[in-house]
Amino acid sequence: MAGCKILFVMGCPEVPVQTSIVLYFSNKLRKHGHRVTVAGTDAALRLLSVSDPEGHYIENTMDLDQCIADLVERRIEFDYCFVFMHNDAGMTYGASISVISKAKLYAIVFGKNAESIAETIEYPAEKIVAKAVHNPTPLKNKLDRVVI
Amino acid sequence: MAGCKILFVMGCPEVPVQTSIVLYFSNKLRKHGHRVTVAGTDAALRLLSVSDPEGHYIENTMDLDQCIADLVERRIEFDYCFVFMHNDAGMTYGASISVISKAKLYAIVFGKNAESIAETIEYPAEKIVAKAVHNPTPLKNKLDRVVI
Numbered sequence: 001m002a003g004c005k006i007l008f009v010m011g012c013p014e015v016p017v018q019t020s021i022v023l024y025f026s027n028k029l030r031k032h033g034h035r036v037t038v039a040g041t042d043a044a045l046r047l048l049s050v051s052d053p054e055g056h057y058i059e060n061t062m063d064l065d066q067c068i069a070d071l072v073e074r075r076i077e078f079d080y081c082f083v084f085m086h087n088d089a090g091m092t093y094g095a096s097i098s099v100i101s102k103a104k105l106y107a108i109v110f111g112k113n114a115e116s117i118a119e120t121i122e123y124p125a126e127k128i129v130a131k132a133v134h135n136p137t138p139l140k141n142k143l144d145r146v147v148i
Numbered sequence: 149m150a151g152c153k154i155l156f157v158m159g160c161p162e163v164p165v166q167t168s169i170v171l172y173f174s175n176k177l178r179k180h181g182h183r184v185t186v187a188g189t190d191a192a193l194r195l196l197s198v199s200d201p202e203g204h205y206i207e208n209t210m211d212l213d214q215c216i217a218d219l220v221e222r223r224i225e226f227d228y229c230f231v232f233m234h235n236d237a238g239m240t241y242g243a244s245i246s247v248i249s250k251a252k253l254y255a256i257v258f259g260k261n262a263e264s265i266a267e268t269i270e271y272p273a274e275k276i277v278a279k280a281v282h283n284p285t286p287l288k289n290k291l292d293r294v295v296i
Contacts, residue, residue, distance in 0.1 A: 020199040
C-alpha cells in the first residue's frame with residue numbers, strides 16, 4: 001500500500017552506519033510511494049544534508065524535539081515510525097514515541113552493543129537488530145525484509 | 149578548468165563525517181565537470197554505495213590496494229588526489245600516494261586527533277585540517293575553498 005506517512009527518528013550520529021542506512025531506506029520507501037520525514041538531532045540532520053547535497057534521497061527533515069512536541073500536541077501523526085538507536089538515548093526516544101504516537105513502531109538497533117540494547121526494549125516495537133558499526137550490509141539486509 | 153581526473157582515497161570509516169564529506173565533495177567536483185574516482189577499503193566503499201543507492205553522487209569506485217598497485221605500475225594516473233585521513237593508516241596512504249603519483253596531493257585531515265596527525269605529515273601535500281567528527285560543516289567549509 002503506497003502513500004503511508006513514515007517517520008524516521010535519528011539519534012546522535014556516532015556510529016557511521018546510521019547516516020548511510022537512513023539515506024538508503026528513505027530512498028527505498030519513497031520509491032514505493034511513501035512519504036518519509038526524518039527527525040533528528042542537529043548533528044544527525046547536518047550530516048544527512050551534506051551526504052545528500054541535491055536532495056535525491058531525503059525529502060523532509062525536522063528537529064527532533066519539535067517533532068516530539070508536535071506529536072504530543074497531535075499536530076502531526078504517522079502510520080509507521082522507525083527509531084534508529086545505538087545507545088540508551090535512542091532507546092529512550094523509542095519509548096517516548098511508543099507513548100505519544102499511534103504509528104506502528106520499529107526499533108532499528110545497531111552498533112557494537114546492539115543486542116544488549118535490544119534486550120532492554122520493553123515497549124511494543126518490532127525490533128530489527130544488527131551489530132553493524134562500519135558495515136551497513138547486515139542492517140540493510142534486515143531492513144530489505146520490511147514490507148510496507 | 150573542467151575535465152580533470154581526480155582520485156579520492158578513503159581509509160577506514162570509523163569517523164562518521166568521512167562518508168558524508170566524500171559524497172558532498174564528489175558531487176561538487178563532478179558538477180564542475182571533473183571525473184572523480186573513489187578508492188577505499190571494503191568497508192568504506194560499502195558504506196558509500198549504501199549511502200548513494202541510485203549513484204547520483206559517486207561515479208567510479210575501486211579497491212584501494214588495486215589502486216595503489218595500478219599507480220605503481222603506471223596503469224592509471226590522476227591530476228589531483230584527495231586523501232581522507234583520521235589516523236596513522238590514512239596518513240601512510242597519503243605518503244604512498246605522494247611517492248607513486250604525480251597528482252597534486254591534498255591531505256584532508258579530520259577526527260578528534262586532526263591537528264596532531266596533520267603535524268606529522270612531512271610529504272608534499274596541501275593540508276586541509278578540521279577537528280570534525282560528527283559535524284561535517286567545518287570540513288565542508290574548508291573544502292568549499294578549494295578551487296580546481
